[in-house]
Amino acid sequence: MTGPVASQMSRTSGRPAPVYLVKGDDSPLVDEAARDLIHRLVGDEDPGLVVEDRRGPDLDVGAALDACSTPPFLASRRVVVVRDIGQLRAGEADQVAAWMAHPLETTSLVLVSGAGPTPPKLTSAAKKAGQIIDATVPTARDPRSRWLAQRLRAAPIQLDARAAARLGDHLGEDLGRLAGLLEMLAAAYGEGATICPDDLEPFLGEAGSVAPWELTDAIDQGATDTALTVLHRMVEAGQRHPLVVMAVLHRHYAAMLRLDGSGASSAAEAAQTLGLKSPFVAGKALSQLRRLGSEGVAQAVRALAAADLDLRGATGWPHEMVLEVLVARLSRLGPSAHRRPRPRTGSRR
16 A cells, blocks of 8 residues: 555554544545554454444544544454544533543554544544544645655556546646546456556546646747636636636736846745745746747736736626736747747738
8 A cells, every 4th residue: 555544554564553643735635544553453354343433413432532542342442533623612522632642552543534623633643542543645746746656656457658648637736536546447447457648548537627837828928829718627527717817917017027127137036035945936027038038028917907807797708717817928928939820921012
């Protein structure tokens, strides 16, 4: 087993911890990490004798803690799972934290986050008594790619390089769909099968959403077709409101406006001017400012202002059309390296 559970459990001596807290912001990924952890804790024993899984709005915390304090019967260990811990009341969270201060050696309590924020006292107590397993997918592009590659290596089927690239591009930010998709492919083609793009295509479904920087990167590169494709995925699959897309674009060009005339000449200086921790992000804004120049940034701002009025009813255009026209105009301000040259016409006589 690989992924967040294996990598974090491997840091221990192999003996199960008394407490695990599985957290994350994507329910399918949290459930997958919890399932992997429980499978690891049960090992070769009968899950029916080892696992007690409690969840739901009618969760009886007292009964769950009684189970935690009861020695295992016909098994070497008891695994008690409490889900949706964000729904626990303050008094219930106190009870769970109190048990974690004096856990039973033969019990592993697995706390799984869900709706609502995890009570800080549970996070603190779990960190002291056991382990926290973070099922959150990294937000930066390279870590996300490494995360996806790690999951694919551990999959029951193997995707060739082209299929893996197609899958990553199609899922975008919706990586919670990955586990179910891999299971379907294994059921269809058999474990150990090698999947090519043609094998993958029928199972993909709707394209997932993408990160906002994919839109701004495509615009900066002058890749109009790519920018429009990304825009549609943000609005349709990502269900981002048009004004949210506008806010992304406003922030992007506002950074260039602040840098224009600031004297910043390096990514580090740009980050300081913008108040950003990441020189990488600030460096991209500085590079694009240099490509566009002051007048190019001014044109972008004017286009954004016009589109903002159009979204609020100035023209009566559909919102999707307003955004398409805006993205096309902004991408035309960028470098021309990715644009197709216009065919030359013959001279008229």
